[in-house]
Amino acid sequence: MKSIFISSIVATLMLFIQSTWLSRGIIMGIIPDLALGVLLFCSFINREGQGIIASFLVGIAADILSASPLGYYAFLYTSCGYFATLISYVTDKDIFIVPFLLGAGATIIMALLSKVIYLLFSAGIHYYHIFSMEFGIELMLNGLFTILLFFLLSFIRQLFEHNPKKAMP
Amino acid sequence: MKTGSQIHGPARAMHKKAGICLVLSIIVLFISTKTIVKVPGFFNGYIIGGIQKGLSAIGSFFTGTIGAVSELRNIERDYEALLEKVQDYELKVRDYTALREENQRLKELLGLSTLPDAKKIAAHVIARDPTNMYSSLVIDKGYINGIRKYMPVVAYQNGVEGLVGKIIEVKASTSILQPLYDQRFFAAARLAKTRAEGMLNGQGFRDVPLNLLYVPKAEADLLKRGDIVVTSGLDEIFPSEIIIGRVEDWRLNELSSSLVISVQPAIDLSRIEYVFAIDIEPLSSPKKEAIQ
Numbered sequence: 001m002k003s004i005f006i007s008s009i010v011a012t013l014m015l016f017i018q019s020t021w022l023s024r025g026i027i028m029g030i031i032p033d034l035a036l037g038v039l040l041f042c043s044f045i046n047r048e049g050q051g052i053i054a055s056f057l058v059g060i061a062a063d064i065l066s067a068s069p070l071g072y073y074a075f076l077y078t079s080c081g082y083f084a085t086l087i088s089y090v091t092d093k094d095i096f097i098v099p100f101l102l103g104a105g106a107t108i109i110m111a112l113l114s115k116v117i118y119l120l121f122s123a124g125i126h127y128y129h130i131f132s133m134e135f136g137i138e139l140m141l142n143g144l145f146t147i148l149l150f151f152l153l154s155f156i157r158q159l160f161e162h163n164p165k166k167a168m169p
Numbered sequence: 170m171k172t173g174s175q176i177h178g179p180a181r182a183m184h185k186k187a188g189i190c191l192v193l194s195i196i197v198l199f200i201s202t203k204t205i206v207k208v209p210g211f212f213n214g215y216i217i218g219g220i221q222k223g224l225s226a227i228g229s230f231f232t233g234t235i236g237a238v239s240e241l242r243n244i245e246r247d248y249e250a251l252l253e254k255v256q257d258y259e260l261k262v263r264d265y266t267a268l269r270e271e272n273q274r275l276k277e278l279l280g281l282s283t284l285p286d287a288k289k290i291a292a293h294v295i296a297r298d299p300t301n302m303y304s305s306l307v308i309d310k311g312y313i314n315g316i317r318k319y320m321p322v323v324a325y326q327n328g329v330e331g332l333v334g335k336i337i338e339v340k341a342s343t344s345i346l347q348p349l350y351d352q353r354f355f356a357a358a359r360l361a362k363t364r365a366e367g368m369l370n371g372q373g374f375r376d377v378p379l380n381l382l383y384v385p386k387a388e389a390d391l392l393k394r395g396d397i398v399v400t401s402g403l404d405e406i407f408p409s410e411i412i413i414g415r416v417e418d419w420r421l422n423e424l425s426s427s428l429v430i431s432v433q434p435a436i437d438l439s440r441i442e443y444v445f446a447i448d449i450e451p452l453s454s455p456k457k458e459a460i461q
Contacts, residue, residue: 016220019299031300048183052187056193059194066305067345068303071199071201072198072201075198078191134301
């Protein structure tokens with residue numbers, strides 16, 4: 001419960017930072033998804049699925065902050081949280097490769113699923129243009145910022161862990 | 170790498186949680202795309218708006234403080250130069266005021282004043298969409314300030330009044346504005362010179378020009394780069410004759426009966442800070458004099 005609560009609070013704070021301080025973007029107006037990085041970290045270190053629940057809650061918060069229909073980011077973030085938790089079963093955390101692949105992979109998953117949601121629901125749904133330059137930049141930014149967030153959050157890892165003794169991947 | 174025996178314990182619980190969350194998301198998404206889900210007004214209207222306003226103010230404070238240090242160096246240098254200029258400008262201002270008054274009188278006489286009876290509500294852009302998928306802006310005025318859904322929003326930049334977008338969600342003290350570069354933004358527009366009509370659509374990114382669709386092919390011969398595009402007012406959301414931008418380029422598709430014109434917005438939305446929501450009710454209600 002503690003890990004879900006703390007992860008949700010930190011990731012929601014990241015959403016606010018994205019919408020205010022980082023609102024002009026970093027490269028070509030593209031905003032890195034810091035909230036996604038926090039959720040991936042929480043999902044990766046909690047193999048019992050606490051990160052998935054936090055992803056769902058933060059997704060709802062993102063839907064409220066954004067112009068997206070309610071449930072849109074909840075679905076995308078939950079899927080990314082699920083993806084990170086599954087990856088934690090087959091590999092261990094390292095400093096660079098795994099966080100980068102998680103960040104970049106989650107961005108690709110969001111892009112693909114956004115297209116699926118667009119086809120299913122259509123009304124007011126936006127989707128990524130996967131072959132655009134903007135998407136490429138976002139992919140790189142998310143990958144790099146996930147590395148940074150994994151590094152920083154590893155110092156306070158116990159706050160994000162459900163049970164520090166059992167949940168070490 | 171982990172072995173299969175390590176996986177089975179927590180994995181079942183994890184799959185269960187993921188399944189429940191994903192199904193919940195889909196249900197919520199299904200409901201929200203069909204009906205408007207009302208998040209409790211207090212939470213949605215005050216707390217979120219308050220946090221966004223607070224963070225925006227903190228950001229502005231630090232930016233202002235850091236900027237002020239370097240700015241002081243420049244101010245001293247510029248001060249002397251400006252003193253000389255001020256004297257010249259004082260004379261020019263007198264002439265300008267007289268010309269402005271005359272211009273306003275002439276405009277009223279000709280009936281060309283842009284939105285003369287519309288009430289404009291000034292607002293500050295305090296936040297943007299937290300992700301790149303949507304491109305909405307958050308302004309610091311809500312329904313308590315008179316903002317309503319679908320109000321058109323304009324801004325002034327370099328002496329030009331240009332279209333910015335429309336209000337799509339209104340909360341108590343903040344509102345969400347859909348900018349014209351949003352991929353779901355549509356507006357009835359026309360070329361100011363030839364009066365040919367079309368449908369304006371955003372491309373999803375600030376730096377990518379807008380598309381003016383369904384303009385008849387015959388207009389291609391009359392088009393020139395730099396032609397002004399304005400709202401036509403046919404959609405009954407945007408008043409007519411608000412400047413949208415200038416023609417940048419156009420494409421001719423042989424199989425299609427219409428042109429696709431690229432339009433560069435008149436307002437640079439990456440620099441936008443203040444906007445005006447237009448209450449067009451006074452415009453739509455007929456005047457007594459006109460009826461008589």
